[in-house]
Amino acid sequence: MPHSVVLVEDDSATREHLARAIESSGDFQLAASAGSLAAGLAALRERKPDLLLTDLGLPDGSGVELVRAAAQSGALPLVISVFGDEEHVVQAIRAGALGYLLKSDSQAAIARSLRDVITGGSPISPAIARYLLGAVRADAPEPAPDAPQLTEREREVLRAIVKGFTYEEIARLLEISATTVATHVRRIYRKLSVHSRSEAAYEALQQGILKPGD
Numbered sequence: 001m002p003h004s005v006v007l008v009e010d011d012s013a014t015r016e017h018l019a020r021a022i023e024s025s026g027d028f029q030l031a032a033s034a035g036s037l038a039a040g041l042a043a044l045r046e047r048k049p050d051l052l053l054t055d056l057g058l059p060d061g062s063g064v065e066l067v068r069a070a071a072q073s074g075a076l077p078l079v080i081s082v083f084g085d086e087e088h089v090v091q092a093i094r095a096g097a098l099g100y101l102l103k104s105d106s107q108a109a110i111a112r113s114l115r116d117v118i119t120g121g122s123p124i125s126p127a128i129a130r131y132l133l134g135a136v137r138a139d140a141p142e143p144a145p146d147a148p149q150l151t152e153r154e155r156e157v158l159r160a161i162v163k164g165f166t167y168e169e170i171a172r173l174l175e176i177s178a179t180t181v182a183t184h185v186r187r188i189y190r191k192l193s194v195h196s197r198s199e200a201a202y203e204a205l206q207q208g209i210l211k212p213g214d
Contacts, residue, residue, distance in 0.1 A: 003118060004031035006047055006075070008040035008054040008066055014103055018053060018080065021107035028114055037061035044069055051114060052077040055103075056088050064088070064095045071096025071195075076117050080110075089128055093198045099123040100198070120182075121166045122197035129164060148191040150209060157184040158210060162201040 005022050007030060009015040015033060022028050028051075032043035037058045044052065044066070052070035056063035056079060063079065070077035078099040079092045089100050098117050101110060102125045113123035150158065153174075160170040167185070171178040189195065192203045204210040 002027055002029040003050040003114075004029055004047065005051045005053055005114070006032045006034070006040065006043045006049040006070075008034045008037075008043070008052070008058065008063065009080070010035045010055065010057075010059050014055075017103075017107065018110065021110035022053070022114070024107055025111045025115070027118070028111070035059075037063070037065060040066045041069060044073060044075065048073065049075050051075060051117065053080055053114075054078075056081050056092060062091075064091050067092055067095040067097050078113065078117060078123075080105075089131060090202065093196070093202055096196065096199075098196050098198060100128045101125050102128070116166060119166065122161070122164070124164055124198065129162075148207070148209065150188065150191060150204075154184050154188050154191075155210070157181060158188055158200065158204055161185070161188075161197045162204075162210065 005028050007015065007018055007022065009018055015035065019030055019033055022030050031047040031049045034040040034043050037060045040054060052066060052075045054063040054066045054077065067077040067079060077097050078101060079097045080101045080103055081088070082103050092100060099113055099122055101113055101123065105125060116123045156174060157170060160173060165173065167178045167181045170181045185197070188200055192200050194200045194203055
C-alpha cells in the first residue's frame with residue numbers, strides 16, 4: 001500500500017507542485033492537502049498519515065506546531081521552506097522534523113526525500129545543511145566533562161549522519177552491515193537523548209562532540 005501524506009502549504013501554486021511530487025511515485029498517496037495550521041492539524045487528526053510535509057510560515061501560525069503534533073502522533077514530519085528561512089531549522093528539528101527541504105527542489109528530489117525518510121534517512125537540502133553546520137562556531141568549546149562519551153566508531157557513524165548518508169551508504173563506507181549501523185545509531189540516540197538523526201547531529205555540534213569541519 002502507498003504511504004499516506006498530509007501536505008500543508010498556503011501558496012496554491014507551490015501546493016500543486018508538491019502534490020504532483022507526492023503523487024508522481026507509486027510509493028505515496030496524498031491523503032489531504034491544507035493551506036493553514038488549523039486545517040493541517042485537523043487533517044493530521046482525521047487522516048492519521050504516515051508522513052507530514054509542511055511549510056513553516058502559515059497564515060494562522062507556525063508549521064513547527066504541526067511538526068510537533070505529527071511527531072507525537074507517530075507520523076514522520078518533513079519541513080519544506082524557502083532559501084533564506086534557515087533560522088527556523090533548529091526550531092523544526094527540535095520539534096521532531098526528520099528532514100528539511102527547499103521548495104525549489106525538483107519533484108524528483110522531493111519524492112526521493114520522502115522515500116529516504118521511510119527507509120530511516122534524514123534528508124536535508126545541501127543549502128540547509130551548510131547553514132546548520134555554519135550556525136555552530138568553528139571554535140566551539142571542547143566537550144564538557146559530563147558530555148556524552150561516544151566511541152570512535154559511533155563518531156564515524158555520526159559524521160556520516162551529519163553528511164546525510166543513509167544507513168546503507170554508511171555501511172558500505174565503514175565496511176560494516178546496515179544492521180550494525182542501526183545499532184550504533186540507537187546507541188548514539190540514547191547517549192545524546194535524541195529521537196532523530198537531525199537532532200543527533202545538532203546536539204553533537206552544540207555540545208562540541210563534533211565540530212563543523214567534521
